[in-house]
């Protein structure tokens with residue numbers, strides 16, 4: 001990190017100073033209108049002066065920070081100008097305050113206006129660090145972009161980038177790299193953003209395709225912390241991976257059709273399975289929509305009262321994740337209540353809860369669960385027996401529980417189960433090796449990679 005970068009890094013901390021001081025000035029100035037507080041007036045000039053000095057420092061650090069570049073350059077530019085404007089206005093206020101004080105109404109209006117400018121500037125800065133909509137995110141229902149899967153009729157006519165690559169990015173990447181969030185300062189929702197690249201620059205390396213950041217990230221081992229998408233998220237299928245590699249290696253054209261890029265036998269196979277998956281998605285989305293209603297508000301509130309965190313996942317509000325870190329009553333009651341909306345639930349998190357065996361006796365009703373977290377609880381194989389009713393289950397976490405190799409073996413019969421996290425269970429080292437040797441489609445993790453184990457079970461900051 002060079003000096004310029006170092007100075008820039010102070011900006012997010014430093015900006016709180018002028019914001020705090022200016023708010024204080026406005027409050028104090030407002031109070032001086034009351035006789036009782038008129039004595040405050042004497043100190044305001046000094047405080048306001050300090051505020052202006054700290055605002056100028058924030059402008060300087062902010063400017064150096066902006067030199068690092070951002071994917072949201074437009075917002076950076078606007079933020080820069082509103083910040084300069086706000087600082088100038090406060091400076092003007094410093095100079096004219098005495099005169100304004102004589103005119104009550106004009107003074108009050110000025111204060112309100114200054115407060116508004118301050119809030120606006122601060123909000124822009126917040127949007128740059130937390131992503132646009134960071135204020136409203138929790139308040140509004142998750143935006144339901146009910147994007148229909150595209151219906152590919154003739155795969156040879158499909159445009160590789162738009163119909164296959166971008167389509168996959170929309171499904172599996174854009175929730176973190178889109179208009180709402182720009183993780184790694186990267187957006188993948190439109191061509192221009194993809195061309196702009198992320199925090200580490202270009203995504204696609206035309207001269208040396210294999211070195212491009214995009215392909216490198218998705219090809220990394222899936223327990224590597226830089227692997228994309230992050231391992232707890234829906235992964236790219238083998239077919240999608242093959243199509244991405246083929247697209248990159250053939251020059252990452254943005255307008256050529258499948259036929260024009262002359263797929264070889266392996267890619268043709270991948271394309272066929274991509275199309276098949278795609279058709280399945282089209283029909284299954286139709287099916288889900290036909291058979292269940294969007295989640296009922298009252299039921300949602302009822303669950304929230306019991307301590308469940310209800311969050312929508314994927315792109316619509318039909319599918320939800322229930323998280324029970326802070327359940328009010330017994331886990332059994334909470335799970336039984338959740339069973340009323342079981343069709344909606346695709347992810348169930350009971351990590352670190354007071355979960356005990358037999359609390360999950362109604363689990364078979366949750367036909368659509370794909371991921372379940374039972375880690376750091378007192379459960380044994382009895383609970384696993386109940387879990388084995390979940391035919392769609394893809395992911396299971398039983399870290400730090402009393403489960404044994406027997407219980408785990410029966411889980412591995414589940415047709416769709418891809419990953420089990422099982423360190424800290426009663427499974428012995430020998431049994432691990434035997435299980436690993438026998439593993440079919442299911443990957444077993446026993447804490448071989450501490451990092452993945454930790455990131456997998458710790459709470460994420462935002463109560464998801």
Ligand code: HEC
Pocket residue numbers: 169172173174175176177183184185186197198199200201203213214217218225226228229230233236
């Ligand atoms: C759950 C959120 C999430 C999803 C989904 C996700 N990413 Fe990321 N991505 C991140 C985070 C966080 C970072 C920054 C940390 C890092 O660099 O590993 C990142 C960084 C990246 C970077 C590096 C950008 C740079 O220049 O440093 C690339 C490339 C990337 N992601 C590609 C993808 C692709 C492709 C997908 C979909 C297949 C995807 N991501 C899905 C969260 C996500």
